Amino acid sequence: MLGILFAVLSLAAAAFGCGVPFYPPAVSRVVGGENARPFSWPWQVSLQYQSSGQWHHSCGGTLIATNWVLTAAHCISSNTKYRLLLGKYNLAAEEQGSVTASPEKIIVHQRWNPYNVANGYDIALIKLTQHVTLSDKIQLACLPAAQSILSSNTACYVTGWGxxxxxxxxxxxxxxxxxxVVGYATCSQPSWWGSTVKTSMVCAGGDGITSSCNGDSGGPLNCQSANGRWEVHGVVSFGSSLGCNYYRKPSVFTxxxxxxxxxxxVKL
Known part of the structure; x- marks a missing residue:
C-alpha cells in the first residue's frame, strides 16, 4: 500500500515539475499554425488589459514560478490595469480549473527602450499577488541553462492567441x-534581419508561412530538450512591419x- 502511495506521489511530483505537460502537446512538423491540444502548454498565460470596463487579450506570458510570469517589456504600459489568465485554452469559454490572477508588481528591464526595440532587453517579469496552485492545467515552464544557444534548425513551437x-x-x-531556429550568423545577414538582430535574441521561422503575429508578443518559444522537458528559450519580441509571415524575416525573440x-x- 505504501509502495502504491509512493508511486502515485512520484507521478504527481513528475507531473507538476517544470516542462512536462500533463496533457502532452500534439507536435508534428505541420507547416502553418494550428489549434493546440487543449491545456498542452500549461505555462501559457494570457495577459489582459482593461478598457471601458471590458478585459481584452493583449499579450502572452509564461509561468516560471508559482507567483512569477515572464513576458515582454513592450507589452507593459504604465497607467494600464492588467490581469493574467492561467490554465486557459479557449479565451471565450468558462473553463474549469482556470485561474485569474492580479499583478502585485511589474518589473521591466531597466535597459529597455520602447523607441529602440532592436536594442534588445525586451523582457519583463510580473509578480502575482498570490501563488497559484499547480494542477493538470497550470504548470511551470523550464528555463534553459544560462547562455545556452539553440542550434540552427532546432524545431520549436511558438504558442499564443495572436x-x-x-x-x-x-x-x-x-x-x-x-x-x-535560424542561427545568428544567418539571421544577421543583410538579406535577413541584418544589424537589427542581436546575439541576445533568437530568430525562428522566416519561411514565409508560419510566424508569430500581433497578440503573441510576450509569449513563449517552446523547445524540447534532450531529456524530454520543454524549455522556454524565447519571449516573442518583434516581427517584420511588412507582415507576420514575411520571407526571411523570421520572428525575433528575446x-x-x-x-x-x-x-x-529580480525574483530574489
Missing amino acids: RLQTNGALPDDLQQGLLL RVSAYDSWIKQ
Whole structure:
C-alpha cells in the first residue's frame, strides 16, 4: 500500500515539475499554425488589459514560478490595469480549473527602450499577488541553462492567441506554430534581419508561412530538450512591419538564456 502511495506521489511530483505537460502537446512538423491540444502548454498565460470596463487579450506570458510570469517589456504600459489568465485554452469559454490572477508588481528591464526595440532587453517579469496552485492545467515552464544557444534548425513551437495572419482574426483557441531556429550568423545577414538582430535574441521561422503575429508578443518559444522537458528559450519580441509571415524575416525573440542572471536577481 505504501509502495502504491509512493508511486502515485512520484507521478504527481513528475507531473507538476517544470516542462512536462500533463496533457502532452500534439507536435508534428505541420507547416502553418494550428489549434493546440487543449491545456498542452500549461505555462501559457494570457495577459489582459482593461478598457471601458471590458478585459481584452493583449499579450502572452509564461509561468516560471508559482507567483512569477515572464513576458515582454513592450507589452507593459504604465497607467494600464492588467490581469493574467492561467490554465486557459479557449479565451471565450468558462473553463474549469482556470485561474485569474492580479499583478502585485511589474518589473521591466531597466535597459529597455520602447523607441529602440532592436536594442534588445525586451523582457519583463510580473509578480502575482498570490501563488497559484499547480494542477493538470497550470504548470511551470523550464528555463534553459544560462547562455545556452539553440542550434540552427532546432524545431520549436511558438504558442499564443495572436492573429492568425497579418491583420487577421484573433482566435479563441490557443494556437501553436512550428518554427525552425535560424542561427545568428544567418539571421544577421543583410538579406535577413541584418544589424537589427542581436546575439541576445533568437530568430525562428522566416519561411514565409508560419510566424508569430500581433497578440503573441510576450509569449513563449517552446523547445524540447534532450531529456524530454520543454524549455522556454524565447519571449516573442518583434516581427517584420511588412507582415507576420514575411520571407526571411523570421520572428525575433528575446533570448531567455541571455537574461538568466537578471531573472534570478529580480525574483530574489
